[in-house]
Amino acid sequence: MEADRPDPPRVPGVLKPERMAVPLAARKVSGMRRVQKKDLPSKTCPVCVRPFAWRKKWQRDWPNVIYCSARCASQRTTARNAGAPARPSSRPS
Numbered sequence: 001m002e003a004d005r006p007d008p009p010r011v012p013g014v015l016k017p018e019r020m021a022v023p024l025a026a027r028k029v030s031g032m033r034r035v036q037k038k039d040l041p042s043k044t045c046p047v048c049v050r051p052f053a054w055r056k057k058w059q060r061d062w063p064n065v066i067y068c069s070a071r072c073a074s075q076r077t078t079a080r081n082a083g084a085p086a087r088p089s090s091r092p093s
Contacts, residue, residue, distance in 0.1 A: 047072040 040054040045068040052068035067073040 045069075045072050047075050
């Protein structure tokens, strides 16, 4: 019964079920090795004080990357003003 069914159409980018069962580390990659996350350069975000690693999308601009995310970049003024004394209000008391 199984032999009578035609193969489903091939969709680019979708793995066959038998390949999905094999872990990524066990697959043979032709001459290329993956770089482990621990081997990538990292920086510390000044806002959240957490380490973040290099990403491919930052490869051209890595020296200029300061914040780990857009959220931290938008909160940078809050972090700068956290230690500053409060401004006196302009309203008379």
